[in-house]
Amino acid sequence: MVTGFDDGFPLDLSSCRPDRAAGDDMTDTQMGGLPDDGFKPLIEFDLDTTVLDDQWIYCDFMSSFVASMVSHNRGDPFMFSNLLSATLNELFETVYRTEKKAGQFRFRMLQKGSVDRITMVVPCGRDEQQFYLKTVEEVRAPGASDKYLELLFSDDKLDRRVGLFELAISYKAQMSAVAVEDKAVCLTIDLVIERETD
Amino acid sequence: MATPVSTSYEFGYDDNDQVFTLAGSMRPQDISEIDACLEALRTCAGQVTGMFYVNVRRLLQSNNVAFNGLASVLTEICQERPDVNVTITMSSVVGWTPKKFNALRRRIPRIDVVEYDKDFYPGQTFVEDSSFVSVLRKQTTMTWRHEKHILLRHGIAEGMKIADICCGIGDFALLLFKEFNPTYVVALDHAKASLDYARKMAKEFNVTGVEYVYGDAAEILLPSGEFDFVTCRHSLQVFDRPERILSELLRICKPGGRVYVTNEKNSHCLGEPRAESIQWTYNEVAKLWKHFNMDIEIGPKSRRLLLDAGFVDIRMESFMVTNLDGDPEEFADVIRTWKNMFADSMARERGDDEAFIRKFKKGFDDHIFAAMHPKGYAGWPIWVASGRKPL
Numbered sequence: 315m316v317t318g319f320d321d322g323f324p325l326d327l328s329s330c331r332p333d334r335a336a337g338d339d340m341t342d343t344q345m346g347g348l349p350d351d352g353f354k355p356l357i358e359f360d361l362d363t364t365v366l367d368d369q370w371i372y373c374d375f376m377s378s379f380v381a382s383m384v385s386h387n388r389g390d391p392f393m394f395s396n397l398l399s400a401t402l403n404e405l406f407e408t409v410y411r412t413e414k415k416a417g418q419f420r421f422r423m424l425q426k427g428s429v430d431r432i433t434m435v436v437p438c439g440r441d442e443q444q445f446y447l448k449t450v451e452e453v454r455a456p457g458a459s460d461k462y463l464e465l466l467f468s469d470d471k472l473d474r475r476v477g478l479f480e481l482a483i484s485y486k487a488q489m490s491a492v493a494v495e496d497k498a499v500c501l502t503i504d505l506v507i508e509r510e511t512d
Numbered sequence: 513m514a515t516p517v518s519t520s521y522e523f524g525y526d527d528n529d530q531v532f533t534l535a536g537s538m539r540p541q542d543i544s545e546i547d548a549c550l551e552a553l554r555t556c557a558g559q560v561t562g563m564f565y566v567n568v569r570r571l572l573q574s575n576n577v578a579f580n581g582l583a584s585v586l587t588e589i590c591q592e593r594p595d596v597n598v599t600i601t602m603s604s605v606v607g608w609t610p611k612k613f614n615a616l617r618r619r620i621p622r623i624d625v626v627e628y629d630k631d632f633y634p635g636q637t638f639v640e641d642s643s644f645v646s647v648l649r650k651q652t653t654m655t656w657r658h659e660k661h662i663l664l665r666h667g668i669a670e671g672m673k674i675a676d677i678c679c680g681i682g683d684f685a686l687l688l689f690k691e692f693n694p695t696y697v698v699a700l701d702h703a704k705a706s707l708d709y710a711r712k713m714a715k716e717f718n719v720t721g722v723e724y725v726y727g728d729a730a731e732i733l734l735p736s737g738e739f740d741f742v743t744c745r746h747s748l749q750v751f752d753r754p755e756r757i758l759s760e761l762l763r764i765c766k767p768g769g770r771v772y773v774t775n776e777k778n779s780h781c782l783g784e785p786r787a788e789s790i791q792w793t794y795n796e797v798a799k800l801w802k803h804f805n806m807d808i809e810i811g812p813k814s815r816r817l818l819l820d821a822g823f824v825d826i827r828m829e830s831f832m833v834t835n836l837d838g839d840p841e842e843f844a845d846v847i848r849t850w851k852n853m854f855a856d857s858m859a860r861e862r863g864d865d866e867a868f869i870r871k872f873k874k875g876f877d878d879h880i881f882a883a884m885h886p887k888g889y890a891g892w893p894i895w896v897a898s899g900r901k902p903l
């Protein structure tokens with residue numbers, strides 16, 4: 315499941331940039347810049363979307379696996395791994411619930427100092443791109459904290475936006491979403507988990 | 513790194529204490545997958561009177577689907593049973609729990625949330641105090657001279673996987689690492705100030721093979737049967753139920769591996785001259801610890817504790833740290849820090865009057881006097897015990 319870095323992934327990751335939301339009027343080319351910026355790669359994998367759709371339990375497997383792989387040498391490895399696994403699982407569950415196109419789901423994690431960066435490319439059509447772009451806007455809007463609690467404690471079926479809200483509100487993650495043509499959405503999330511373990 | 517990964521969960525109810533316990537990892541796709549658990553939670557709440565405890569100390573993970581389900585059942589219980597209050601006990605070690613359960617508490621005032629490991633242990637505030645760091649450091653310097661030889665008689669060998677539980681400032685773990693070339697050492701403690709110090713030291717010495725982990729010795733979040741050698745030094749004495757810690761030490765030890773503990777019997781500290789005053793003070797130390805439900809006299813009881821916990825092949829010995837081991841000033845330093853901790857913090861906390869505190873301090877001063885006296889002798893006895901986990 316874990317692959318090397320130069321395996322000819324069809325989508326260009328350089329169109330992701332963390333501090334820009336899709337609402338910002340930048341073109342893809344103007345937005346180049348990842349994954350350098352001093353971030354060092356920690357782990358990366360691709361997964362066929364049909365495989366990802368196959369089993370819910372993969373969300374749990376992937377988050378536990380990644381968390382245990384990248385938690386060495388953190389201030390508190392156990393706490394780090396516990397929190398990272400919780401956040402990743404919510405992300406993977408969100409992706410699972412996305413109506414995906416055939417193709418490769420790409421996940422990578424990078425690190426610079428105390429910041430961990432997660433980038434994900436989710437093959438999907440316009441409607442699902444809109445879901446991500448809109449949710450990323452919502453989590454930054456005023457009142458997002460209240461909205462998060464409303465979603466978390468909702469009496470109805472859980473709204474799938476809750477995971478992204480949780481990352482933004484509870485973990486203070488910085489996130490951006492960029493539509494890649496009509497093929498995919500690219501999410502970038504910057505997290506400072508060590509802050510949480512203090 | 514030893515990461516506990518659990519994709520399943522368990523639940524159970526203890527009607528004696530009215531505690532509903534959830535453990536493991538709950539990540540259902542649909543809420544209906546945990547119906548049985550939520551139903552059990554409802555049913556148990558139906559039987560309780562007064563306080564209903566929900567223990568999530570070992571609920572390592574829960575996704576939002578499961579949390580939302582738990583939260584709505586707990587909310588429903590509060591609405592339907594005005595006579596019942598809910599207390600959720602969580603562990604600060606399981607990072608996700610305070611975040612979410614505190615949010616729930618803010619919504620539903622009849623739900624209370626307690627960090628179990630915060631208030632639970634007697635004397636926790638004394639032993640987690642950052643001023644404690646300097647005592648521990650000096651103590652280890654002096655005990656290591658003896659223990660580095662003793663450890664060999666208790667089965668330590670090169671290439672082992674070792675856990676040091678209640679590691680304090682982590683110096684013992686570093687010494688083990690340097691002396692016995694283990695493949696891996698994990699050192700766990702519940703005092704963040706001590707762990708910070710430990711990590712700083714490891715960095716300074718460029719040691720990367722020791723992992724310092726924040727955790728609770730009574731609920732160790734490490735897998736079972738993992739370690740060849742488990743150490744727990746001077747720590748059974750800070751818990752009111754040392755057998756609970758021992759059962760955790762036994763659990764994480766590999767079958768055939770050994771658990772090594774060291775403990776004191778403070779009333780047996782001695783010195784000449786001024787033996788009487790010294791003895792009086794250390795007898796008082798024992799009583800003082802007892803007041804806080806801790807047993808500083810555990811040393812000679814270690815054999816029984818190990819046997820009762822299920823260990824076999826018990827090996828036991830004692831040694832005396834004395835003013836003649838190295839620089840007597842070192843010994844005196846340790847006694848000074850004891851004096852501060854026992855007389856100034858603990859005795860005052862107990863509410864002792866000035867006359868008592870003065871007399872109490874005198875014994876420590878006399879112990880220092882004996883240590884520094886050109887013809888004097890001062891000692892601090894320690895009991896070492898180890899047992900093998902049956903195959």
Ligand SMILES: C[S@@+](CC[C@H](N)C(=O)[O-])C[C@H]1O[C@@H](n2cnc3c(N)ncnc32)[C@H](O)[C@@H]1O
Pocket residue numbers: 629633636639640648649651652677678679680681684700701702703706727728729730744745746747750
């Ligand atoms: C007397 S010190 C001994 C430390 C160390 N083993 C040594 O010999 O230097 C006791 C240690 O137990 C730790 N401790 C107390 N309660 C604990 C708990 N619930 N879980 C883990 N460690 C705990 C304290 O933080 C303290 O570092």
